[in-house]
Amino acid sequence: MKTFKYFFLFIALTVITSCTEDDAPEVVTQVDSRLFTIASYNNSGIFGSANFIKNSNNTVTIQINVVGTTDAVLYPAHIHFNTAAESGAIAVSLESVNGTTGQSETTFSTLDDGTPISYEALLDYDGHFVIHQSETNNAIVAQSDIGQNELTTNTVTYPLNQVDLTDASGSITFTERVNGEALAEINLTGSPAGGINPAHIHAGSVATAPGAILFTFTSVDGTSGISRTNVDALNDGTPFGYNDILSIDGYVNVHLSATNLGFLIAQGNIGAN
Template identity: 50%
Template structure:
């Protein structure tokens, strides 16, 4: 079928050239292809079996022959097609109406020289056009898309980067955030989560700082559809308009992503992950935190390296069934030499036995602390019973140069 459709495409193009030549015989010079062309991908939408390409062929009068070729279209169907303004992730009005795709051949050919509004549109204008193509199921069902693809300056370069989105409130929900570079330097951000509840609508944002620190909203992303677990957003600037954000900027961004349960319950997170320079490298060290004054409480502390060299310090204790937060610090020296002065104040361990801190510097500001510094640090960790009872230790353990 694919070969037959390709042969049909060649025959159609040949017929176009012959007609042009015939016009040449009767009315002067004909319109011919220049040999310049550009092909854009049209991806599946409603039906995973249908996909194809849009090829823009430059003609010598400045107009463009746009050839749509789809595989898997049902025989007898007629699929309206349009070039729209903006990216597919943003959506936009119709810029140019294209000839409907014939379901039997999967093909459509349109000669384009202007927008539907009459604005001139050359081949080179189309190569830099801020737009996308939609191919619809039928004239009676325009809401159902059979294929879609960004074109012009919105085309994807092939460069991409994925970041993990870990479970938070529900251990069954997790996924990824994919950043795709566009030709114009902007970014398609796609969130893909597994096991989101049907009919749910989950607001999502890029925030400043690390997830351990928390921070304000930097960029509002498209809401994750619980039915598909998907969200797509075109990112070009901060929400407040204070700074443009190119793909390379996002790869170095000091931020993280939150996906919330609902607009009415933003406090409950279904997924979260650090991005950009805060991404974890995979390098880590783990140390034991031992029982001290409270029977049955012990656990571990993990140091995880970030791309920027900073450290996520994550404490997990078991047996902390009592309420309240437990102040936690890295001290100078070893447990055997205790007490030692506080070097770094960590986030208090909560009643669930968890603490997450981003460590970059000593409390007094006298020295920066990279991951390499921490895994060689002459120190230990104390977890205290409460701010009012620092004398009672919940757990304690040597780290860095003193660790196990």
């Protein structure tokens, strides 16, 4: 009889132990992380950081921490394809930022379309990070380039001088990306409000103008005086990155309009000139 007792006791303990092991939650630990800066957009006053975390179970967690948000407002956040200057469709939908805390946390292992994505792939991703105004207002309040599009500290600025429009001048700044491409930012004061002002890199120098158009920027918004363009190739398809900008025999023109290219708002030599 004792033998049967011990046998049933053994079976009961085995079942309990087995259930305990099966029910134990997986312990997920942080293996690595990378912090990206989130910059304010259009003077929203919202900025902070996004921490990309590699987890031991091959998932990725993104923790957003920003300041300048409004209590009780939810701010949708996504990773988009391409650079911020180019814009692009949504690649990964993240948990909305809680305006009261300025925080959000999302864990995932695939893009929205089901494509697997790893921590390492995100660090080399051709994408950018965006936070929107609200669930009913898609305006961008904060953004940053990530992965291979991340901006480095290498930058060069050239003056853009007044030409045909009184008191219109500014500058163009090129910033190198991790992948060797560049972000070009034109900032003008005195540009015509409401206008759309084409801008190009031309061959040669201001002294030898006019020169052929080599590269076309995103047109300058006359009201804000701003243009942002990703620079990776000339108009003819020739690769053209940050280091090429430093040595190009060229100059920049900002024109009044597509129908009046002869009227120059601002102009300046770049590169070797």
